[in-house]
Amino acid sequence: MQLNVGCQILFESHDQTPVILMLRPRSGSGQWIMREEYQLSPHVPVVEYADGYGNLCQRITIPQGAFQVRTSAVVDAPDKIDVEPNAHFVPVPELPDSVLQFILPSRYCEADRLGDLALEIAGNANPGYEQVEAIRQWIQQNIEYAYGTSNASTSAVETADRRVGVCRDFTHLGIALCRSLNIPTRMVVGYLYELKPMDLHAWFEAYVGDRWYTFDATQEQPRGNRVTIAYGRDAADVALVTQFAAMDLVEMQVWVTPAG
Amino acid sequence: MQLNVGCQILFESHDQTPVILMLRPRSGSGQWIMREEYQLSPHVPVVEYADGYGNLCQRITIPQGAFQVRTSAVVDAPDKIDVEPNAHFVPVPELPDSVLQFILPSRYCEADRLGDLALEIAGNANPGYEQVEAIRQWIQQNIEYAYGTSNASTSAVETADRRVGVCRDFTHLGIALCRSLNIPTRMVVGYLYELKPMDLHAWFEAYVGDRWYTFDATQEQPRGNRVTIAYGRDAADVALVTQFAAMDLVEMQVWVTPAG
Amino acid sequence: MQLNVGCQILFESHDQTPVILMLRPRSGSGQWIMREEYQLSPHVPVVEYADGYGNLCQRITIPQGAFQVRTSAVVDAPDKIDVEPNAHFVPVPELPDSVLQFILPSRYCEADRLGDLALEIAGNANPGYEQVEAIRQWIQQNIEYAYGTSNASTSAVETADRRVGVCRDFTHLGIALCRSLNIPTRMVVGYLYELKPMDLHAWFEAYVGDRWYTFDATQEQPRGNRVTIAYGRDAADVALVTQFAAMDLVEMQVWVTPAG
């Protein structure tokens, strides 16, 4: 389905603040960017580069005072995500070199500490897709979705303990549990059509069978119409805004509507 | 200056034709893409990837019949290019690893065969920027600009011999001559404001002092307001359209106008 | 000084165990590998690849039973490390793209949680090299070096709390503290001549002035004669042995002696 997606963020900065933004979706094998717009008010010089995952990053210095970022795109995205219960577990020796990094623990996904919980949840499932799906369902049913219960330092171990969080926490927990079973798993940030309430969103992808599959522990059913902005190991890699000084995010609007 | 740039290409294909397009400019340190649009009619699936130089490439299969590609962008580009006669020659041992590939000969730039001509042209210039500028001026004054005199197989040695060609040939010759003096040089394709007649354009960049500088052998004076689409060793790397079967380019329009 | 370095590791595996080894040092700008040897007994097929940091990784499947890995090298390494108290802090907007990833928090280096401690330790030092040195000295003087006090899951926050650990913990804490000050910092694993007791070692590098400098919080004085095996964000990236099933490391010998 063709989607209008976008966000508008208003910052208030007390001083010059270096920032890395990750707000420009790229065309890939799963989505096609038909139109795109990126506005900074006031306009400041930008350097854009691709990070190690291929995400486009915008380096700017936000001046003192009010500063607005507005990005929007018209994107052709798949209506459905692929669901493939038969996708088997890939033994580590057969994994492509490039996905090995996604089995390792990372800042917010302490896979090395969650092996017991993963076995408890998915120990009886068929190795591969069904294990990931068991983990996804367990999170969806056992973690309470609530704003203001976690922060930028909250990690998977803490979420497993407190059983509450937001999409970012659900995702970190799903990733950590899958990795503890040696399933490569990565974080995705982007837009989801009809997300309630509307916001920027996070979910995860697991490598089973011979490719990446999409999983979203915040949703009851598999849902398509997703627009990916960035991939990475966890939120340390794919923060939409990484700021290197104090600065307030005053207001943010996000929209995803049918195009045309 | 903020520029509206774009092109519209009409193909007529006798059969299904695999194609790689390179028609999406990227933001970088020198330019900022404020808005962008990319349309294929009829719409076909696209896979986009970044090549080894970071250029965004669109892989499609053009169906039988008429097919139109239309891309446009609003770009903030520098009004002027930097001119720095004091930028010195960088001895090979001090060059960054990443630019070494741009000293080597390539398909259309037989640097290994043009050393004598390069010395004749630039032998008395100060090593570095001034050598490149001497080469650029020599080409501008000694090669005749004429359409229909060269083709997709024409290389620098042939252009040096025939003394006639188009922007692509001027660029290949400039690159080959500079490389024969061990100056890293790369090809750029993109848009130039007020180019006459308007078309997609090619020029080159040479690494002297401690950075890349822009040179255009088709122009008398240094001119800014350029929008880069892609970088590479020569036209083999940065063809805007690489087609893998017979297909006709029926019509092409290119525009560069002031924005806003 | 030319050094003979090497290690011999004996594993005992109850089952086939997939493993990634990182035990082959590479020549770089700071060291030159004159001779090298890598033996697996019994011999098994190996696939070697370079990870995202350029480290050479060996993928093997260790068979059931006893298995020995023996690697050695003759390396020309600098006698001294550079000490440059005047190397200044590089503001984030001026950092090269490629080092930005080393400011972010990672699995064992929760920079986002150690900002207060970093300011307490280094708040009065000149920004840059002197801050890093203040952190290094503080760790050297305040953290007790003791085997068996930490494990593969111990992170910088825990080490800051318990004030005890081994070279890996000292390094993680140094990295996390520096990153919380927006100084890019990376982990190094390798060999150090006259380390007591002899073992594989870990230290860190910080990017100040315009390059990486070496720091070792386990040592009182700056010491050279180091051989780097791998670089990364923390121990998740640069584990010398990453194993994907239970397996015992029965015995390990490490040697570093003058060559020739």
Next chain:
Amino acid sequence: MQLNVGCQILFESHDQTPVILMLRPRSGSGQWIMREEYQLSPHVPVVEYADGYGNLCQRITIPQGAFQVRTSAVVDAPDKIDVEPNAHFVPVPELPDSVLQFILPSRYCEADRLGDLALEIAGNANPGYEQVEAIRQWIQQNIEYAYGTSNASTSAVETADRRVGVCRDFTHLGIALCRSLNIPTRMVVGYLYELKPMDLHAWFEAYVGDRWYTFDATQEQPRGNRVTIAYGRDAADVALVTQFAAMDLVEMQVWVTPAG
């Protein structure tokens, strides 16, 4: 078979000469470096880096006078190369992104000029492996192997014309012909056991079915026991010695013998 391979090169330089050497084989999926040695006499500082193809390159400045490079290795290499007449042609849209660069023409492989000859040779063969094999055989039977008939500037078009050359020319011609049929093809330089006369060698690999296969137009029969030093588009990429000033190669010895 386990092989001792190596070469010893004596240069005589009239002045300081910057050089890039490519003489350190790497372990990969097809070969395993068990031992390796690299000596420069007199010893000079070296910077080693990996180029865009993953080849290890050694940057040095050769001082005035006599200079010797000696590299050797003990390598475990496959006894046979895979021969798979059923490996089919891969249509361009299905090729992995990473191999697309190997369909493009390059300095010494003017694929864009050899389409007619390729069709003449391989037009009746089954698309894929059999086309490549038809080309390989045609070269083996129609090009005369003779030293001193070509030089560092000789390209595939010239070899097709003159019908004489050495392994490098045979390889360039094979690559250019295959690419003109849209088959990705790359150059390999390395060692071949029992090559007569013994020398450093060049051959090519073509991507058919779903992987790279080895072809050698200088040999009558498929032969294994090859050690790869470097891969690239053609000899511009994989020169074992790239020199940036005049310098004489006085003497070279190459050896490949059974190990152990």
